[in-house]
Amino acid sequence: MTTLAALEGMDRLSSGDVLVAQNVAFAIMAITMVAAALRMVTTRNVVHAALYLVIVLAGVAGLFILLGAEFLGVTQVMVYIGAIVVLFLFGIMLTKGSFGEDDGVTGERRLMAGLVGLLVFGVMAAALVESFADAEISRSGPSTTADIADSIFSAYIVPFEAVSVLLLAALIGAIVVARKD
Amino acid sequence: MSGVLTLAVELAWWQQTGIRAVLGLVAVLLPAGTLVYLFLFKMMSFMQSRLGPMEAGPYGSLQLLAEVGKFLQKEDIIPEKADRIVFKAAPFVVLISTFLLVIVIPAGPDAWFIDVDTGIFLALAVSSISVIGILMAGWASSSKYSLLGALRAAGQLVAYELPLVLAVIGVVIQAGTLNVQGIVMAQATGEIFGWGGIGNPFILTQFLGFAIFLIAVQAELTQPPFDMPVAESELVTGYLTEYSGLRFLLFFIGEFATAAIFAALASTLFLGGWYVPGIDPTSDLFNVIGPVILLSKVILVSFLIFWFRFTYPRFREDQLQQLAWKVLIPLSLANIVVTGVLKVVF
């Protein structure tokens, strides 16, 4: 049984109630994520930025579960929160001397960057609204871990192997780059 | 537990949620309290030829309440240069990890909080959230001992996450599922060379995995011999140094509740969880006695954990990393390969 099915089954909610619950959950997560993301790119404290990033990442994991991609949501928690953010925090704390506060954002850069950001968003939003006006997500059931495994090891076996090699290369690369001599 | 509830009476969604929340609290606090009293207070004292707490209640059994009362009364001191919000939030982040962990563990065929496809994977994933809390605590305290402790803790937890996960993979291969309930069932209905008398607890076939899992758990819990992050003779108490009162209590509960939950995970993965041989695993009886059986297995496993805790001196940081990378990870990889091959062959 998966989370969605469990929600429906054990709580005996009608499908309409589930939809409302899903939308409420989405709204809460979306607002939190956008607020945290904004704070992340504006805060001057690097550690705070990393912690805001945690909130965004947890929200993304929540969205994955909401979309029925349970395995992916758990992977998100494990890899992003358990490893990547820890790596960020580790790096920041080890070299706090210059990582402490970031006050080097000049007014001009911020203005330009803001304009670019708004432009990107505007173009994308227009395109999205145009293309997928009322498209509903009507998935019959959530994807299971077995489905994902099946497609990784059949249709996507080549990218999977490529990613394995990439990870190994990145491992060696990071060691070589960060070594002291 | 909702499975039981749906069998008995129809309850509204909010009623079920309320009951589940209360049961979750119980599931976290009861084993944690049991472990603290049984092992930290009594077993440790007996091993050190003293009596331990004797005043509060018969054999000091109410000492726990006294301790909680003491912590609640203490002043919640926040260092002047601390990052106040992060400092305050850190213990809760650790507790979130603990509470998320407990929900995947089943205590009977229908007694579960959530029964998800990715059960054990979810447990291992949320257990890594506590690292964030520890790093927050160490950084926000703005004390060098705290920071050193937090960095040590993070390095250690990340390093031992790997053998922990790899040790579980052997079990997952054998059971053929990530679902925790499925793993229990696989052990309950399994057979040893065609003989199904006691099922097939995976400790028999995955003994190496069990040993690696226990060692990794010891490290994840930052208990001796892996307690460098809180080493009192070196770093005072590491990331806990600046905490007092309620917030320290939260960390403390988090530590022992996590110990209990990891012990429960170990007994679920390797010792058959809520199942005992001799009773039909689908029988409703297990919904009642399952939690008791699980608790006694938890106590059995944590006896091992705490035995090591009270006996061994601690490693040094580099020795710990060597143990993880040069011994545990190769061993667990070999275990996975052998398990996989045997699974295909048989």
Add this chain to the structure above:
Amino acid sequence: MLLNQFLLLSAVLFSIGVYGVLARRNGVLVLMSIELILNAVNINLVAFAAFRATVGGEVFALFVIAVAAAEVGVGLAMVLLLYRSSRTIDLTTVDRLRG
């Protein structure tokens, strides 16, 4: 649930990430903003996977997560190297190779 809910949220996060990459000068903060962008992409992938009721999108999101892990590892190593050689991680100073 509408597909556009997810796509628009993803667009917002993507744009915030773009702003972060452009406005920040601290190497670590730039890396974090890149993570934000990648996550926005992941939301897209998974939303489309749910929309089309296939798992292809999810598999690609998994690959993205793996690549992101590799990227952060190498990126942070480079930032540390930069810090060690020039005592700063201000990315605007990394133009000494020019001319």
Add this chain to the structure above:
Amino acid sequence: MTAVDDPRRLAYIAGQASDARVNLEIETEGMTLNIGPQHPATHGTLRIVVKLDGERVMRAEPIMGYMHRGYEKLAEVRTYPQVTSLVNRIDWLGSFANEVPFILAAEQIMGVEAPPRAQWIRTLLFELSRIANVVLFLGDMGVQLGAVTPVFFAFRDREFVLNQIEAVTGGRFHPNFDRIGGLKDDIPKGWTEETKGVLGRIRTFCDEMEDLVTGNEIFQARTRGIGVIPADVGLAYGLSGANIRASGVDWDLRRDGGIGLVHDKLDWKVWTHPDGDSFARYWVRLQEVREACNMVEQLLDGIPSGPIMAKVPRIIKVPPGEAYVETENPLGVMGYYVVSKGDLVPYRVKIRSASFNNISITPWLLEGTYVPDVVSILASLYFILGDIDR
């Protein structure tokens, strides 16, 4: 053991580290950690300023004197019998042993010698206080390395030794029992048998420590090859006691120095260890406790009868003169240089306490080690704060 010798690098580290703001200190390049004055590992108020690179110690500097009580100066306004109650408190774990060298020095100036029975009982209590002192070390070393259990065993069994000392002297911690020319009292009846029982317990304790601590792989990994003191360096820094014997120097004042005590009449052995590391120091002390048990047994069997006080005037006036007497105390060599101008009070007392010298090797020893090793090395050097600061 790598040292940072580039002065510019050192200066940079020091500059980074000396900045008080945490924000500037925590860099991979350098950070100052104040271990102490209030820290669980310093058993008192020692302060060690270590400059770190990551967890590696670049420089370590012990800062002493937080507990300085000025005993040398205070002794100048105390009569000779009163001084023993001061010096008792120098090494508070084996306090009777502190009194002995001072009394011996005073006796030497006066030309008095204690009767044989007094000398035997002195030696007996001297060795008992060694046991009481070093047993605690054997347990405490475990605590410093993270094993909590041994120290409880140590406290449990040390109690019996203290009981025996109390039975004779009336004081558990500060006996103040030694007198110029002999002892205050004789040993009580039945004490000999009781003490033999206690020795059995201490021997069992030593076996337990061998099982629980020295046999433990982690303990060995944490102590073998850590904090190695070569014999010549140790001698150059003036190390003494088990610390120097663990470096292979066969030097024990009980055998090589000895006036006033009767160690030369006993059958015993000086234990040494060739390695000079933390493990060797632990091991040598463990053997010394066992050897002390053997000595106490022989002493109990061989006490001669006779008076316990020589003939000395009731009001002690020490004639002009000076004397330096040192003995092999639990922590190492302890010496008193006493100058008398013929008064009721000493003109000048200089105390050479063992821990002061033992701890002065730390800057040399700690350089290039890791923070966890700092603790294990300090623990294995075994100092008592009172013995450093006096």
